[in-house]
Amino acid sequence: MIKRPLNNYISVDCVIFGYNGQELQVLLVDRTLTNETTGESEFTDLTLTGNHIYEDETIEEAAYRVLFDLTGLKNVFLDQFKTFAHPDRLKKENDRKWLLHDGRDPDKRIVSIGYFSLLATQNITLEWKGRNVKWVPVSEVGELAFDHNQILEEALIALRNKIKHEPIGFELLPEKFSLTQLQNIYEVILSTELDKRNFRKKIARMKYLIPTDEKQTGVSHKPARLYVFSREVYEKTKKELFDFTV
Amino acid sequence: MIKRPLNNYISVDCVIFGYNGQELQVLLVDRTLTNETTGESEFTDLTLTGNHIYEDETIEEAAYRVLFDLTGLKNVFLDQFKTFAHPDRLKKENDRKWLLHDGRDPDKRIVSIGYFSLLATQNITLEWKGRNVKWVPVSEVGELAFDHNQILEEALIALRNKIKHEPIGFELLPEKFSLTQLQNIYEVILSTELDKRNFRKKIARMKYLIPTDEKQTGVSHKPARLYVFSREVYEKTKKELFDFTV
DNA sequence: TATAGTTAGTGTCGTTTCTACACCTTACCA
DNA sequence: TGGTAAGGTGTAGAAACGACACTAACTATA
Structure with a gap:
């Protein structure tokens, strides 16, 4: 394997959202600093999935690489939402220790470009x-490493804004999904409750959400009809809105 | 004056929009490379207003600094919209010459964080x-230096998206403005035509656009009533939308 | 001082969308 | 075959939308 040269002052942080049928989740990675002489853990906490980029790589490629390494998937929803470069963003005590241990200069300023991703x-x-990866419900996320709480917070803001105006909810669902699943996504992300009948009337107007002949299987109640999203229809029928919020 | 150390791999680029009553404009800066021996100009073109940041400065502070240097104003609308870090973004021939002349390494990768700003x-x-600054109508912008055409394009996309959902149009107008002025802003930015009566009905529903008792002066026709934007009212009355575009 | 020129400002009607609200249907399982 | 659990549907009143044309107010100038 050929080593590609790293650019060590640019990184991407990917806020990877998932949905388990109940809650919005985010993918986090264990960070444990082991004292090399005693072998004991000095601290352990969690980070977002981030990575440096290669010198010849675009930031978007780097973000897709992170996603591919985690999931093996290539066509994942990904959105650059904000960049973080505060001079103190890596300067908490544990962060400095971690960077030093990793052979990096904790006083060096690192720009991190934040992407959020929706995984189905x-x-x-x-x-x-070499680090453990796990899903954590967004509501149960504690104190994260670096400025990752702030990055997560901004990712949530960006996600909520985007989902209000663009059809991206089903990126968190399998290709074929039920309307109840979709409604739950909106309810969870926007912390709101929606009326089932009104929600379905709205969906019916969106010609790009297409009912199939298939139904849910393996449920112990009336199975729901499954829908698919058609990007072609969406691109054809979308119109521009002018409606700054009252 | 104390020299603060520069961080030479992070920069901000500010896409500064203005409105002259007719068109959307953007602020551009002359870039002329003078051959030191002959004294002749090797090329001349235009750039956005960008700047490196200081080592202890946040990127937002740097963007505000650029705006302040250009306008003397401190409370200007500013929005971070996208970050540019393509490996080839500074590698056009003229750009390499310019960087070399400026004592900078054209092979070094520079991240630029894009902000857009609305000036009243x-x-x-x-x-x-030491460079000339001027307003240029967005429709008349030619080929810019570096990747600045791309940055401008993305800024326009961000502006159009934002203005559809958030009340920011009047950031391009004086504190007190007429509804016709405001309507023109929307028409120009969204390349659309709006019906005057319907526009005004919509405005009437937005309680944060408040009519004053003042009228235009110095116009040779019926003077328009002036309105002001109230941020307090806006923050109180805004509600969250859920309306992904059909 | 009357008039021409210019922009401001306003109401209605038919259509669409919004909101609130309750019951029957379908399938599985015990 | 009856209980359980979610799926799926319609209506009516209110609000917003889009299309559409005339009068009002002010200035300049003849």
Whole structure:
């Protein structure tokens, strides 16, 4: 394998959202600093999935690479939402220790470009760069490493804004999904409750959400009809809105 | 004056929009490379207003600094919209020459964080860092330096998206403005035509656009009533939308 | 001082969308 | 075959939308 030269002052952080049928989740990675002489853990906490980029790589390619390494998937929803470069963003005590241990200069300023991603699968690699990976409900996220709480917060803001105006909810669902699943996505992300009948009337107007002949299987109640999203129809029928919020 | 250390791999580029009553404009800066031996100009073109940041400065502070240097204003609308870091973004021939002449390494990769700004004044400094500054109608912008055409394009996309959902149009107008002025802003930015009566009905529903008792002066026709935007009212009355575009 | 020129400002009607609200249907399972 | 659990549907009143044309107010100038 050929080593490609790293650019060590640019990184991407990917806020990877998932949905388990109940809650919005985010993918986090264990960070444990082991004292080399005693072998004991100095601290352990969690980070977002981030990565440096290669010198000849675009930031978007780097973000897709992170996603591919975690999931094996290539066509994943990905959106650059904000960039973080505060001079103190890596300067908490544990962060400095971690960087030093990793052979990096904790005083060096690193720009991190934030992407958020919506995954339709819970199937992720369990180990990434030798570290454990897991889903954590967004509501249960505690204190994260670096400025990752802030990055997560901004990712949520970007997600909520985007989902209000663009059809992206089903990126968190399998290709074929039920309207109840979709409604739940909106309810969870926007912390709101929606009326089932009104929601369905709205969906019926969106010609790009197309009912199939298939139904749910393996449920112990009336199975729901499954829908698919058609990007072609969406691109054809979308119109521009002018409606700054009252 | 104390020299603060520069961070030479992070920069901000500010896409500064203005409105002259007719068109959307963007602020551009002359870039002329003078051959040191012959004294002749090797090329001349235009750039956006960008700047490196100081080592202890946040990127937002740097963007505000650029705006302040150009306008003397401090409370200007500013929005971080996208970050540009393509490996080849500074590698056009003229760009390499310019960087070399400036004592910088053209092979070094520089991340640029894009901000767009809306200015309510046409009063700008005429010279900035020894370079001429001028307003150019967006429709008449030719080929710019570096990747600045792309940055401008993305800024326009961000502006159009934002203005559809958030009340920011009047950031391009004086504190007190007429509804016709406001309508023109929307028409120009969204390349659309709006019905005057329907526009005004919509405005009437937005309680944060408040009519004053004042009228235009110095116009040779019926003077229009002036309105002001109230941020307090806006923050109180805004509600969340859920309406992904049909 | 009357008039021409210019922009401001306003109402209605038919259509679409919004909101609130309750019951029957379908399938599985015990 | 009856209980359980979610799926799926319609209506009516209110609000917003889009299309459409005339009068009002002010200035300049003849």
